[in-house]
Amino acid sequence: MCGRFALSATTKDIEKLQPGLVSKVDIKPRHNISPTQNIAVIRNDLQFTLDSAHWGLIPVWSKDTKIGIKMFNARAETIDEKASFNNAFQKRRCLIPATSFYEWKTISGQTKKQPYEIKLSKNDIFFFAGLWEIWYDEEKKPLLSTTIITTEPNEIISEIYNRMPVILDNDSIDLWLAKNSDSKELKEILKPRKSEDMSVEIADESIFKNRESYVVNKLSLF
Numbered sequence: 001m002c003g004r005f006a007l008s009a010t011t012k013d014i015e016k017l018q019p020g021l022v023s024k025v026d027i028k029p030r031h032n033i034s035p036t037q038n039i040a041v042i043r044n045d046l047q048f049t050l051d052s053a054h055w056g057l058i059p060v061w062s063k064d065t066k067i068g069i070k071m072f073n074a075r076a077e078t079i080d081e082k083a084s085f086n087n088a089f090q091k092r093r094c095l096i097p098a099t100s101f102y103e104w105k106t107i108s109g110q111t112k113k114q115p116y117e118i119k120l121s122k123n124d125i126f127f128f129a130g131l132w133e134i135w136y137d138e139e140k141k142p143l144l145s146t147t148i149i150t151t152e153p154n155e156i157i158s159e160i161y162n163r164m165p166v167i168l169d170n171d172s173i174d175l176w177l178a179k180n181s182d183s184k185e186l187k188e189i190l191k192p193r194k195s196e197d198m199s200v201e202i203a204d205e206s207i208f209k210n211r212e213s214y215v216v217n218k219l220s221l222f
Contacts, residue, residue, distance in 0.1 A: 001073055001103075001150060001161070001163045002072075002073055002101055002128070002148045002150055002163075002164070002165035003034065003035060003072065003073070003102075004032065004033065004034050004101065004102040004208075005033050005098045005100065005101035005102065005128075005165075006030060006031045006032070006033060006098065006099055006100045006101070006102075006117075006207075007027065007029065007030050007033065007039075007040065007097055007098050007099055007125075008029045008030075008031065008099040008100070009027065009029060009097065009099055009125050010027055010028060010029065011023050011025065011026055011027040011050065013027075013125060014027060014040070014050060014097050014125065015050075017125060018048050020048060021042075021048045021049070021050060022046075022048065022049045022050065023049075023050040024049060024050060024051045024052070025040060025050055025051060025052040027040050027050070031207050032207050032208055033055070034055075035055050035056050035069065035072035036054070036055060036056055036068070036069060036072075037054075037055055038052045038053065038054055038055070039052070039053060039055045039096060039146065040052060040053075040096065040097050041053045041094040041095065041096055041130060041132060041144075041146050042094055042095040042096075042097070042127075042177070043092070043094045043132055044092065044093045044094060044176070044177045044178070044179060045092070045179070047177050048177075051144065052144070053094075053132055053144040053145055053146040054068060054143060054144065054145040054146070055072055055145075055146060055147075055148075056068030056069055056070075056071055056072045056145060056146075056147070057071040057072070057074070057084065057085070057088070057131060057132075057133055057145050057146060057147035058071070058133055058135040058143065058145040059083075059084050059088075059133055059135070060133055060134070060135055060136075062135060065135070065143065067084075068145055071084060071147055072147055072148065073147060073148055073149070073150045073163075073165075074089075074131060074147045074148070074149050074150070075149075075150060075151075076129075076149050076150065076151040076166060076187070076190035076191075077151070077152075079131075079149060079187070079190070080183055080187065085131060085147070088131040088132065088133055089131060089183070089186070090183065091179075092131055092132045092133060093129070093130070093131055093132075093176055093177065093186075094130040094131065094132045094146060094177075095127040095128070095129070095130065095168070095173065095176070095177065096127060096128040096129075096130040096146065096148055097125055097126070097127055098125070098126060098127070098128055099119065099123070099124075099125055099126070100117050100118060100119040101117075101118055101165055102115055102116065102117055102118070102203055103115070103116055103118065103157065103160045103161040103164070104116070104160075104161070105159075105160040105161065114202065115202070115203040115205060115208065116160050116200050116201065116202060116203055117200070117201055117202075117203040117204075118157065118164075118198055118199070118200050119198065119199050120167075120193075120197055120198060120199070121196070121197055121198060121199045126167050126168075127167070127168050127173065128148045128149070128165045128166060128167060128168070129148075129149045129165075129166040129167075129168050129176060129189075129190060130146050130147060130148050130149060131146065131147050131149065132144060132145065132146045133145050133146075148165050148166075149165065149166045149190060150163045150164060150165050150166065151163070151164060151165075151166050151190055151191060151192050152164075152192055153192055154192040154193060154194060154195045154198070155195045156195040156198055156200055157192070157195075157198075157200075160200070164192055164193075166189075166190050166191070166192075166193075167193040168189065169193070172189040175189060176189065
């Protein structure tokens with residue numbers, strides 16, 4: 001599961017990663033991002049365009065937005081089998097920028113879990129593999145939503161939790177964003193990031209005391 005992450009970066013920081021990136025949102029650093037908030041995404045239909053999406057996928061066939069509360073993650077192993085995710089996996093993939101994510105470890109004999117912050121060893125901005133959908137309400141107003149794909153943990157994360165988000169390496173990004181990528185090839189890159197690429201430290205629990213407000217400012221619609 002990936003239910004909390006951070007993006008300690010600005011729009012300009014993300015723009016530097018890809019020349020020509022077009023930004024539709026104004027990103028500000030956030031350290032406690034949780035499901036149902038809006039998060040930054042780079043969609044495969046508007047390649048290298050930075051946008052804002054509701055975290056919690058809402059399939060186009062859903063009657064309301066409530067389903068999104070439970071659909072903030074999608075399992076890589078069954079992503080091409082589940083009706084909620086299969087169509088988006090084939091056509092609507094995205095990158096979700098982050099600088100760290102959090103997991104909680106169960107400690108023997110204690111009721112309180114220990115939070116850990118996980119980063120890339122180089123403290124770089126990285127990208128989760130994600131899916132997106134556009135859902136329309138009764139007034140035909142669009143809502144862009146997204147989910148983060150998870151997979152089995154690598155050796156270092158398995159000591160904390162039994163799942164981890166898919167963090168794409170640089171060689172996989174173009175394949176993930178390409179419109180006509182083969183499904184088998186796509187599933188092959190939905191693997192755990194290598195342990196040697198990552199660093200883990202005990203998280204500062206004060207981060208989680210207050211839910212951060214929505215600070216991704218929309219500059220324009222789709």
